[in-house]
Amino acid sequence: MFLSCFSPFNYKELVLKAVLWFLMVTITLVYPFFQPKRDNSIFRFPPLGLGYMASALREHGFSVALVDCTFLNHKQALEQIRRFKPKILGFYSMFSMKQTTMKLAQSLREDCQLLVAGGPLPTLDPEGFLDVFDVVAVGEGEETIVEIANCVEQGLDISGVRGIVYKVNERPVYTAKREFIQNLDTIPFPSRDLFDNHSYKAYYSKKFGYTTTPIISSRGCPFSCDFCSRPVFGQNLRVRSPENIVAEADEVERLGYEQVWFADDCFTLDKTQVLRVCDLILERRLNLGWECLSRVDTMDLDTAIQMKKAGCKRVFFGIESGNDQVLKIMRKCVDVFQARHAVYAAKTAGLEVGAFFIVGYPGENDKTILDTIRFATELPLDYLSFTLPYPIPGTPLYDHIKHISGLSTSNWEENKNWSLIRHKLLCDSGFSERKLKFAIGKAQLQYRCRKYVGETGYNIIGRPFERVTDWAFTKLK
Ligand code: B12
C-alpha cells in the first residue's frame, strides 16, 4: 500500500506538484490585532475572512500562511511573517486597527513584492491605506485575492482585477466593481487548520470553561441603523443552505470545539432558515453549544424554544437604548416594548441573554441616558455592555457628526482598557467623556448589585444608590 503511492507514475506526479508548489506565489495573510495588556474585552475570535481567503487560494494551488497577532507581540509577529518569506502580504483591517495595520505593514515593506489590504475599513476608505499598501481590495476577498495572486504569479498587471484600488503616478485608480458571490455554498469552508486553535481554546477554557470558534451562516443585513457600518457584505441578505452550515459545524465539532459563535450580523433575520438550521442540528445530533447575535424584532418564543433545543446557549441583542425617541434617532426600527418582549421570550425559553447599549448618542439628554440605564439594568440579562457612540466612517452617524461638530479623533485603537469603562469618546456628542464614563460605571454597578442581592435586596441597597447617582449624573458637566 505504502509503496504503491510511489509507483513511477505517482512519483513523477508528486515531483511535478512539488516543483509547481515551489514556483507558486506564497501569500501570507495577517490579522493585525494585538491583545491589549489590560484586557477586559472578553471576545476573541480568529479571523474568519482570512480563513476564507486562504481556502480560496489553496483551491487554486497557492501556498498560504496566516499570522494572527492576537497572541503575539509585535516582534514575534514580524519574525513569523518574515519566516514565511511571502511574495504577497495580505492584511485584514477594520476601524479599530488602522494604526497597527499601517505600522506593521510599513515595517514589512521591503519583505514582499506586493502589500494588499482588505476588510471593512479598507473597503470604506481604500485611499486611506494607499500610503503604505500597493493594492486595496474592496468588498469580498475570495475571488479578488486569487486574481491578484494569479497576476503576480504570471507577471501580469493587475488592472483587470475587479474590486481593487491602487496608485498610478500618485493617483488612485479604481477598477470595476466586484460583484457579491451569490451562492455562498460555493465558497470552500475557512482553512481552520491555519487558525491558532490551540491558543484560542486555551483562552476560552481559562476564561469561560468552554472552547468556542466562529462560523458565519449569512452575509449582509437589510437594516440601516444609524451607527452601523456594513461595507463588505452590503444590504442584501444572502444565506448559506442549512446543510452547508451544519456540515461546517460538524467540522468544528471534529476539531474539538464545544461551542460555535455565529458571527452573522444577525443570525435570526430569516425565521424559516433559523428553524431549518435548528432541525438539522437536532437531526445530525451535533453535540455543540452555540451563541448568536439577534434583533429584538426577530425573536419570539417559538423560535427561542427551538433554538434552545438545538443547543443555543446565549443570544445577544443590540438593544442600544431604553428610550423610544433615541431608538428613532438611531434608526433601529424597534421600540423599547419589543426589546423587553424579546428578552423575556428568550429567557422563558431558557436561553441566556446578553445586550449591548450605547450611551451619549448625539441627540440624547440626561433623561434619555438615565432611561437607558434604568431599562437595561432592570432586564433579566446575563451579560450587559455599554459603549460610547463610535462614528465609523461610512455611517450616517459619522456624516452627521462631521457635519455638526467635526471629530475629536478618527483613529481608535483598543489600547485604553480600563475595567468596565474603557471607552474613548471620539466625537462631540454634547457630553463629556467623564460624564459618560460615570454613567457606564453607575450602570454596571446597578446591574451587578441587582444580580447579586436580588430584587428585594436591591430595593434596600440599590435604590438609594440609584437615586444619589442619578442626581450626581445630572450635575456632572
Ligand atoms: C465577529 C466580529 C467581531 C469579533 C472579532 C472579529 C474577528 N476576529 O474577525 C469581536 C467581537 C472581537 C469584534 C469586535 C469589534 N468589532 Co467587530 N465584527 C465582527 C463581525 C460581526 C463578524 C466578522 C466576521 O467574521 N466576518 C466574516 C468574514 C467572512 O468577513 P470579513 O472579515 O469582512 O472578510 C471578508 C472581506 O472583508 C475581505 N477581506 C478581509 N480581510 C481581507 C484581506 C485582504 C488582503 C483582502 C484582499 C480581502 C480581505 O474578504 C473576506 C472574505 O470575503 C463583523 C460584521 C461582519 N459582518 O463582518 C463586525 C465588524 C467587523 N466589527 C466592527 C466593529 C466596529 C468592532 C468593534 C470596534 C466594536 C466595538 N465597538 O468595540 C470591536 C473592535 C475590537 C478589535 N478587536 O479591534 C465593524 C467594523 C466596521 C469598520 N468599518 O471597520 C463590523 C463590520 C460590524 C459593524 N457592522 O459595524 N468584532
Ligand code: SF4
Ligand atoms: S446594527 Fe445590526 S441590524 Fe442594524 S444595520 Fe447593523 S447589522 Fe443590521
